[in-house]
Amino acid sequence: xxxxxxxxxxxxxxxxxxxxxxxxxxxxxxxxxxxxxxxxxxxxxxxxxxxxxxxxxxxxxxxxxxxxxxxxxxxxxxxxxxxxxxxxxxxxxxxxxxxxxxxxxxxxxxxxxxxxxxxxxxxxxxxxxxxxxxxxxxxxxxxxxxxxxxxxxxxxxxxxxxxxxxxxxxxxxxxxxxxxxxxxxxxxxxxxxxxxxxxxxxxxxxxxxxxxxxxxxxxxxxxxxxxxxxxxxxxxxxxxxxxxxxxxxxxxxxxxxxxxxxxxxxxxxxxxxxxxxxxxxxxxxxxxxxxxxxxxxxxxxxxxxxxxxxxxxxxxxxxxxxxxxxxxxxxxxxxxxxxxxxxxxxxxxxxx
Amino acid sequence: xxxxxxxxxxxxxxxxxxxxxxxxxxxxxxxxxxxxxxxxxxxxxxxxxxxxxxxx
Numbered sequence: 001x002x003x004x005x006x007x008x009x010x011x012x013x014x015x016x017x018x019x020x021x022x023x024x025x026x027x028x029x030x031x032x033x034x035x036x037x038x039x040x041x042x043x044x045x046x047x048x049x050x051x052x053x054x055x056x057x058x059x060x061x062x063x064x065x066x067x068x069x070x071x072x073x074x075x076x077x078x079x080x081x082x083x084x085x086x087x088x089x090x091x092x093x094x095x096x097x098x099x100x101x102x103x104x105x106x107x108x109x110x111x112x113x114x115x116x117x118x119x120x121x122x123x124x125x126x127x128x129x130x131x132x133x134x135x136x137x138x139x140x141x142x143x144x145x146x147x148x149x150x151x152x153x154x155x156x157x158x159x160x161x162x163x164x165x166x167x168x169x170x171x172x173x174x175x176x177x178x179x180x181x182x183x184x185x186x187x188x189x190x191x192x193x194x195x196x197x198x199x200x201x202x203x204x205x206x207x208x209x210x211x212x213x214x215x216x217x218x219x220x221x222x223x224x225x226x227x228x229x230x231x232x233x234x235x236x237x238x239x240x241x242x243x244x245x246x247x248x249x250x251x252x253x254x255x256x257x258x259x260x261x262x263x264x265x266x267x268x269x270x271x272x273x274x275x276x277x278x279x280x281x282x283x284x285x286x287x288x289x290x291x292x293x294x295x296x297x298x299x300x301x302x303x304x305x306x307x308x309x310x311x312x313x314x315x316x317x318x319x320x321x322x323x324x325x326x327x328x329x330x331x332x333x334x335x336x337x338x339x340x341x342x343x344x345x346x347x348x349x350x351x352x
Numbered sequence: 353x354x355x356x357x358x359x360x361x362x363x364x365x366x367x368x369x370x371x372x373x374x375x376x377x378x379x380x381x382x383x384x385x386x387x388x389x390x391x392x393x394x395x396x397x398x399x400x401x402x403x404x405x406x407x408x
Contacts, residue, residue: 002408008381019404022385022392025375031389037407048403050396079404086402123387125370134407 002043004072011072015079019047027132029121032104038160038213039134040255042066045075047082047207054099055085056207057214062162064254064269069162069209073173081175081207098204099211101218105144112140114352135256142260142322146350151323152261155220158247158319160213165249166240168192176206186241197230201240216242253314261322263331263346264303265292270314271302279336286312290335296344298337305334321348377408 008016037044037057044059058078060069085092109132110116124130145152163170167185171177176198181188198206201215202225219225219242227238259266271287281287288303306317327350334341368378372386385392396403
């Protein structure tokens with residue numbers, strides 16, 4: 001995506017001409033009141049008016065595959081959506097108010113003590129180490145809680161939830177069109193159907209899946225949100241229910257910020273069912289393949305047990321460590337290494 | 353931000369500057385305001401266009 005957009009691929013070049021295009025390559029000095037998006041993404045876009053009103057966002061990710069939830073087709077449609085909102089501005093301004101979030105903990109990343117220690121608001125050309133990455137902002141939200149020995153709240157740990165957590169799968173090639181509704185899900189009970197185009201949530205017009213995630217991530221205490229959908233030619237008003245614990249159905253195992261929480265090497269992931277079967281493990285059994293050696297792990301170790309439980313997913317284990325275990329605590333693991341079980345005991349660190 | 357300065361930034365985007373070179377971010381084509389959101393807002397105000405801000 002980045003190469004296509006930066007290089008003005010013919011699929012989007014004509015629409016790029018209708019925008020002032022800005023390319024940001026650092027998080028140093030970033031205005032966190034204005035530029036709010038999923039900082040764990042490797043590529044994200046914010047559409048705005050010159051008066052700093054946000055029209056929408058683009059960029060979604062739900063797994064270790066960074067491209068699974070994005071496409072140049074849906075990016076083009078998001079651009080078209082932003083241009084439509086710009087053409088309707090300022091008459092539509094009231095509907096856009098919710099697209100800017102509440103005041104952040106710090107106005108810029110340098111407000112976090114660790115980032116202030118290592119970075120300046122301006123990057124130094126020729127010194128790539130002076131470049132702050134966006135995910136370091138989330139890292140330092142996590143550090144805030146870990147340093148205070150507090151559980152990381154669901155709203156922070158599971159931020160920017162995908163609508164799949166509610167049973168709504170959206171088409172990666174469209175703005176916000178339902179491709180499937182999970183049987184028995186809250187979304188099915190709420191009346192959503194495949195093919196529905198979600199036009200707005202909580203009154204906010206949507207240009208992308210990222211805009212859906214924005215509304216969901218901001219729904220801190222809500223139990224339901226209003227949806228306007230287009231079904232065929234008719235518009236319908238629906239309610240999207242947010243059942244207790246709904247965020248926890250998301251997969252956070254791909255997130256780079258996990259390095260602050262967990263001693264398990266980055267990019268470790270659940271084995272697919274067929275590989276579990278080859279190892280003689282049940283479909284619901286814990287089987288997390290370790291990607292990198294270090295901290296007592298060897299590459300390709302498979303974690304099969306943690307603190308006496310053998311049914312964790314990678315995401316569940318991360319959430320357990322983030323919310324129920326604190327720096328200094330021990331974590332007992334069993335790994336499969338060359339076909340044999342081996343015990344590991346790790347001490348959770350506070351990573352500055 | 354003056355018009356001249358904004359134009360200089362746009363031109364700079366086509367002729368990679370030290371930052372762009374040091375990051376090996378050399379596949380950028382056409383008019384991009386490089387790593388300067390304030391210059392982007394000034395340009396948007398002047399032209400009446402919306403902004404598309406990429407974070408990579």
